[in-house]
Amino acid sequence: MLSRLNKSLISHLIILTCVWLPTTRASDKLLLDKVIATVNKELILHSDLEEACKQLALEGKVVNESMKMYVLRELVLNKIFLAKAKLHDVKIPKTSIERACDDRIANLVQRFGSEEKLVQVAHQSIYDIKKSVKQRVKSEYLVSWVHQHLTENVVVTPADVKAYFNALPLHNRPYYPASVKVCELVVYPKVNPAREAAVKSKLLSIKQSVLNGLVTFAESAKEHSDDIHSAVKGGEIGWVRLGVLAPAYESAALALKIGEISDPIASEFGWHLIQLTGRNKDQYNTRHILKVLAPTEEEISLAQVELNKIRTKIITGTLTFEAAVQQYSEDKETVARGGVIRHNQQGEVLPGQLIPVESLDPDLFFAIDALEVGGVSQPHYMAGAYQPAWRLFYLKQKVEAHPMNLTQDYEKIHDYLLQQKKKEAIDQWIQTAKSECVVSFSPAYETVEKLIGLS
Secondary structure (H helix, E strand, O other): OOOOOOOOOOOOHHOOOOOOOOOOOOOHHHHHHOOEEEEEEEEHHHHHHHHHHHOOOOEEEEOOOOHHHHHHHHHHHHHHHHHHHHHOOOOHHHHHHHHHHHHHHHHHHHHHHHHHHHHHHHOOHHHHHHHHHHHHHHHEEEEHHHHHHHHHHOOOOOOHHHHEEEEEHHHHHEEEOOOOEEEEEEEEOOOHHHHHHHHHHHHHHHHHHOOOOOOOOHHHHHHOOOOOHHOOOOOOEEEOOOOOOOOOHHHHHHHOOOOOEEOOOEEEOEEEEEEEEEEEOOOEEEEEEEEEEOOOOHHHHHHHHHHHHHHHHHHOOOHHHHHHHHHOOOOHHOOOOOOEEEEEOOEEEOOOEEEEEHHOOHHHHHHOOOOOHHHOOOEEEEOOOOEEEEEEEEEEEEEOOEEEEEEHHHHHHHHHHHHHHHHHHHHHHHHHHHHHHOOEEEEHHHHHHHHHOOO
């Protein structure tokens, strides 16, 4: 609640980017120890294949025989890439690897609820789990280095783009839907100080009841917290890395001793009581009780008046929308991008700044539907779970639905060709590298050798 390389190019990283959780049973040991392939003197065990497939299944992917063959191909290719990195004596950045490893362990702990639960599911000590994760993170770095090394000189010229477009038959040219580039300026209603004081007093009363032993923090969270996701767990947020949660929340939490409870702390989500329940070098765990102050009609109206004044300055030309965002917008995430909205209605962050119209949040779509490029909407009040706000929208660019053409889609075509060329460079290198490596399969997997193009 508090939280705020191209696919085709890195397809060979799919297995390495999966965090492996060992689930080997003693009865499987003989089978899982079986060698199914070798690359030079590097072994690929049946257990490697099975565990990679199990991880894909945990992520919701369908793992059939065809997928298993693909996974095995990736395991073999990764061994070849690692051999290339070894030849160049690539230096691994220790700090970056440790940070990435810590992030993954923190995510795993959060996914399973606790470090104890993770150890139970993995059937390994936390030390062994971290060791396995760290080794895979190192491998990912080395494979990524090889990809970058092999493609650093790949370029696409304007002539390449034009030639590709001209050679593409009309019936094969994609039809792009209408898309827009929209910026927003956000103003939150300001809560009356007297109401804030009342909430702080209520939280202090709850804290005193916990300190007096009349109730536990967890029981109070279940009864009083407005964060329904953590309230059902007694207010527990779970283990998170430093820098993930709201700065005010994190600062207050880290100032506590284990078991200690904070005074009421304000964040953009409301007012919190925080109890620190665990901490190590880069992570910490907390419980909290959140009280959300929903704005009153008067507070909402005052914020609308404030935003209308800002809009008048923009409409009259005394202030540009971009300057207004930097001066007045209270949403830090969009301010950092000049106000540009980059997420669709599912909340997914899109790679570019143009968003297909059909992917827009319905409220945003109707707010800008009648605008011309350069137009500014009327203030729109959009209620959220924790931060209702008034928003101005600025239609910076609009591209109508159209068949692919060089004028509007040059960058798209260029990026597509660049990724294709990089993939071809890697594929060509693989053809050379495999002849320099001794790759063999066990009898049961001999047919795989031809299917995956390594024979």
